[in-house]
Amino acid sequence: MxxxxxRLGNPRTVGGALCAAGFVAIVVPARFAPAxxxxxxxxxxxxxARASAEPARQVPRxxxxxxxxxxxxxxxxxxxxxxxxGGESARTAAxxxxxxxxxxxxxxxxALELLAALPLARPFSDLPAPFADxxxxxxxxxxxxxxxxLWRQAPLWLDVGYVRVGALFLLLLTATLAGLRAxxxxxxxxxxRWLVVLDGALAGALLASQIVSPGxxxxxxxxxxxxxxxxxxxxLEGATPRRGPVLxxxxxxxxxxxxxxxxxxxxxxxxxxxxxxxxxxxxxxxLPVALASWVNVARMVEAPERRSMARPxxxxxxxxxAPALLISGLPVAIVSAWWAGFVPPWGAMLWATVPALVxxxxxxxxxxxxAGTEPRGPEALESDAVPRAGQAARFAARWLFRLIVGLERAxxxxxxxxxxxxxxxxxxxxxxxxxxxxxxxxxxAVLAAVLPLLR
Amino acid sequence: MSLATxxxxxxxxxxxxxxxxxxxxxxxxxxxxxxxxxxxxxxxGPCAAVLARGGAPAAALxxxxxxxVVAALARDDRDPLPGECALxxxxxxxxxxxxxxxxxxxxxxxxxxxxxxxxxxxxxxxxVQRTLWSVALPLALLAGVVLLGGAPFHFWVADLFxxxxAALxxxxxxxxxxxxxxxxxxxxxxxxxxxxxxxxxAAVLRTxxxxxxxxxxxxxxxxxxxxxxxxxxxxxQGGIVLAMLASQLGRPPGIASLTGWLAAWAAHxxxxxxxxxxxxxxxxxxxxxxxPGAHLFRRHPLTALAGLYSLFSLAGVPGTPGATFWLxxxxxxxxxxxxxxxxxxxxxxxxxxxxxxxxxxEGFGAPTAVPPERPVHWPxxxxxxxxxxGIAVLGAARxxxx
Numbered sequence: 001m002x003x004x005x006x007r008l009g010n011p012r013t014v015g016g017a018l019c020a021a022g023f024v025a026i027v028v029p030a031r032f033a034p035a036x037x038x039x040x041x042x043x044x045x046x047x048x049a050r051a052s053a054e055p056a057r058q059v060p061r062x063x064x065x066x067x068x069x070x071x072x073x074x075x076x077x078x079x080x081x082x083x084x085x086g087g088e089s090a091r092t093a094a095x096x097x098x099x100x101x102x103x104x105x106x107x108x109x110x111a112l113e114l115l116a117a118l119p120l121a122r123p124f125s126d127l128p129a130p131f132a133d134x135x136x137x138x139x140x141x142x143x144x145x146x147x148x149x150l151w152r153q154a155p156l157w158l159d160v161g162y163v164r165v166g167a168l169f170l171l172l173l174t175a176t177l178a179g180l181r182a183x184x185x186x187x188x189x190x191x192x193r194w195l196v197v198l199d200g201a202l203a204g205a206l207l208a209s210q211i212v213s214p215g216x217x218x219x220x221x222x223x224x225x226x227x228x229x230x231x232x233x234x235x236l237e238g239a240t241p242r243r244g245p246v247l248x249x250x251x252x253x254x255x256x257x258x259x260x261x262x263x264x265x266x267x268x269x270x271x272x273x274x275x276x277x278x279x280x281x282x283x284x285x286x287l288p289v290a291l292a293s294w295v296n297v298a299r300m301v302e303a304p305e306r307r308s309m310a311r312p313x314x315x316x317x318x319x320x321x322a323p324a325l326l327i328s329g330l331p332v333a334i335v336s337a338w339w340a341g342f343v344p345p346w347g348a349m350l351w352a353t354v355p356a357l358v359x360x361x362x363x364x365x366x367x368x369x370x371a372g373t374e375p376r377g378p379e380a381l382e383s384d385a386v387p388r389a390g391q392a393a394r395f396a397a398r399w400l401f402r403l404i405v406g407l408e409r410a411x412x413x414x415x416x417x418x419x420x421x422x423x424x425x426x427x428x429x430x431x432x433x434x435x436x437x438x439x440x441x442x443x444x445a446v447l448a449a450v451l452p453l454l455r
Numbered sequence: 456m457s458l459a460t461x462x463x464x465x466x467x468x469x470x471x472x473x474x475x476x477x478x479x480x481x482x483x484x485x486x487x488x489x490x491x492x493x494x495x496x497x498x499x500g501p502c503a504a505v506l507a508r509g510g511a512p513a514a515a516l517x518x519x520x521x522x523x524v525v526a527a528l529a530r531d532d533r534d535p536l537p538g539e540c541a542l543x544x545x546x547x548x549x550x551x552x553x554x555x556x557x558x559x560x561x562x563x564x565x566x567x568x569x570x571x572x573x574x575x576x577x578x579x580x581x582x583v584q585r586t587l588w589s590v591a592l593p594l595a596l597l598a599g600v601v602l603l604g605g606a607p608f609h610f611w612v613a614d615l616f617x618x619x620x621a622a623l624x625x626x627x628x629x630x631x632x633x634x635x636x637x638x639x640x641x642x643x644x645x646x647x648x649x650x651x652x653x654x655x656x657a658a659v660l661r662t663x664x665x666x667x668x669x670x671x672x673x674x675x676x677x678x679x680x681x682x683x684x685x686x687x688x689x690x691x692q693g694g695i696v697l698a699m700l701a702s703q704l705g706r707p708p709g710i711a712s713l714t715g716w717l718a719a720w721a722a723h724x725x726x727x728x729x730x731x732x733x734x735x736x737x738x739x740x741x742x743x744x745x746x747p748g749a750h751l752f753r754r755h756p757l758t759a760l761a762g763l764y765s766l767f768s769l770a771g772v773p774g775t776p777g778a779t780f781w782l783x784x785x786x787x788x789x790x791x792x793x794x795x796x797x798x799x800x801x802x803x804x805x806x807x808x809x810x811x812x813x814x815x816x817e818g819f820g821a822p823t824a825v826p827p828e829r830p831v832h833w834p835x836x837x838x839x840x841x842x843x844x845g846i847a848v849l850g851a852a853r854x855x856x857x
Contacts (some may be wrong), residue, residue, distance in 0.1 A: 441546075
């Protein structure tokens with residue numbers, strides 16, 4: 001009893017339970033379940049934030065999580081109202097179309113915000129989570145929730161053309177920004193957090209493009225997103241995937257392969273698009289894949305073995321088995337896509353691997369010293385002339401990311417400022433003096449009398 | 456009488472709200488003058504009686520209830536706020552009732568008959584000038600719109616919740632809103648026979664409803680005091696009634712069919728306001744994020760949740776009985792093809808939902824190691840449980856009856 005009560009009183013346990021329940025609810029096929037799931041995740045973060053060492057900073061920081069939940073509540077309520085409504089008139093049909101469009105926008109809004117694809121809360125992956133010691137990977141949960149929403153609610157938004165195209169563009173832009181940020185950050189964990197965002201955005205773009213079925217997109221996302229999330233979580237437990245040359249190479253190959261597989265269908269289908277759209281998809285889809293491949297290969301620095309003698313095990317540890325599990329879904333996904341009719345030309349197939357090969361290959365080249373014998377980390381190369389170019393590239397990536405995010409924020413603040421400017425006179429409409437009430441009443445009464453005459 | 460039929464009656468939620476109000480009056484007697492308490496008591500009874508009548512036509516009750524509330528507020532001479540509130544209410548309701556009386560008199564003069572259904576029949580003949588009835592009709596409806604608290608007349612509701620005691624305000628506001636709705640239904644009874652008038656009235660009511668919902672959505676999150684947030688939620692509820700009236704106007708089965716809906720709405724409103732208004736008095740004002748929660752929330756979290764349930768029901772949070780009114784209206788608006796009102800309703804709902812969640816988060820605040828030693832007075836807690844429990848039973852009754 002005391003153990004149960006102490007766990008119930010532990011904010012980490014309660015917040016974790018709320019988030020776990022939220023993830024379950026997001027995938028449950030019930031009308032209000034996704035909204036409840038997003039609300040539970042928001043509640044979990046609020047619970048963690050209020051019990052953190054700095055509640056005054058953490059509570060406002062994560063309060064935006066209620067916005068996706070609110071959007072999903074709206075979508076669910078509109079669906080419920082439309083399901084109950086009868087009537088066959090043209091006005092009813094137009095209203096149903098409007099309701100469907102609003103519901104689609106609301107679902108996409110919620111998912112994009114969780115995927116850091118909207119300018120309102122884009123840099124959340126850079127911010128420390130409520131618990132500084134173990135919570136730095138918590139923001140990785142949010143992009144996963146965002147993709148799960150996009151995937152589970154796909155029938156609701158994929159049929160609304162302009163919502164789908166808008167989402168595709170925003171997701172590709174997000175993938176590029178996430179790739180730039182992951183490339184620009186020196187820390188491996190910081191880069192991994194942005195790679196999780198990149199995986200969700202690329203998988204979402206794959207969904208929005210309708211090149212492959214939602215199930216295939218989900219399988220590819222599990223491979224890439226699962227790899228990066230596992231690596232991120234493993235950093236808390238002694239960075240086991242990086243211990244020893246064999247494990248490091250295994251996980252490097254897993255991350256590289258899964259990222260390549262995630263971006264491959266999108267790039268392979270470029271040939272069937274109109275020229276302008278093909279260029280956009282090639283640039284916004286190819287750049288993040290190349291950057292992610294570079295980060296996957298170059299940044300995963302082999303960690304020294306802490307033990308002088310390895311502990312005797314059967315060899316089947318989770319860290320050794322997980323890559324096989326994560327990669328096993330990729331051939332299934334590709335074959336499923338092929339079975340469903342996704343057969344791009346050979347040239348396009350090969351072209352689609354170029355960004356990953358360029359990114360990963362360049363990383364492999366810089367990863368070896370000039371003698372080409374001993375693998376070294378990127379920090380060790382920064383004294384050389386060649387890696388200075390890499391440092392400059394990282395600086396450029398950081399600068400570009402900040403520029404774009406800064407511009408977005410300026411636009412948002414500008415729009416908010418205009419709204420405040422327009423709303424200020426409304427706040428001063430009445431001061432609360434009793435005399436004003438009669439004047440106001442008389443004015444409205446005159447309006448009520450005159451307006452119908454003008455009809 | 457079966458349990459289901461008994462639960463469907465609007466009287467028991469009103470009775471619970473009355474008991475909650477009386478508990479608060481009893482709890483307050485020690486600290487306030489007994490004359491004021493008796494005055495408050497004399498107002499609660501008639502307000503509850505009006506609410507228990509449901510949507511039965513009795514528009515003449517509007518000035519009576521308004522007068523009683525103003526008198527009860529004016530009695531409290533130890534605090535300037537109730538007096539100021541009484542003054543505002545007197546001028547607003549007095550002006551609105553006077554203008555509506557002028558409108559009704561003009562219609563009577565033009566048609567030569569006093570009963571509204573007969574007036575529509577005369578107007579249908581086209582013997583009265585359009586200018587006359589198109590001026591008189593909106594004026595005759597003004598009192599109903601003002602009493603429902605829809606924008607631009609939404610301020611009196613928030614003023615009353617802030618200025619009047621938590622015992623008086625919920626029943627007074629619910630009774631005034633119900634008399635406003637009854638005023639409109641009684642005034643518009645049978646208008647279906649006068650198509651042009653029905654269209655004009657529906658347009659006016661749709662505009663006023665949209666204004667009420669949008670103004671509520673725009674202002675509720677800017678309110679700093681919890682009492683005023685409850686007041687704004689209440690004015691949004693007024694907007695819901697106006698939108699429902701507008702959507703039924705001129706269409707079979709007509710506005711008279713809303714009597715049952717109004718009774719159910721008033722019963723829920725009285726109970727939900729009892730809990731929400733009391734909770735607002737115990738909730739923190741303009742709390743900075745990261746500060747510890749309010750006394751009630753830290754000392755009696757379950758009681759606070761009972762109060763929050765009332766507030767959530769008022770805001771139409773899914774799963775609460777209050778949500779059925781929001782969802783029912785949305786369904787009607789979809790069927791009628793009222794896209795503008797549907798969007799306004801959606802915005803108001805989102806804002807109301809956000810305000811309710813804000814109340815929860817600010818109320819609980821940051822956890823503290825030691826809860827407050829002094830408990831909240833038991834009649835106050837009991838009143839919160841009565842409201843929250845009543846709302847829960849109301850929800851269960853809806854499920855059983857479905």
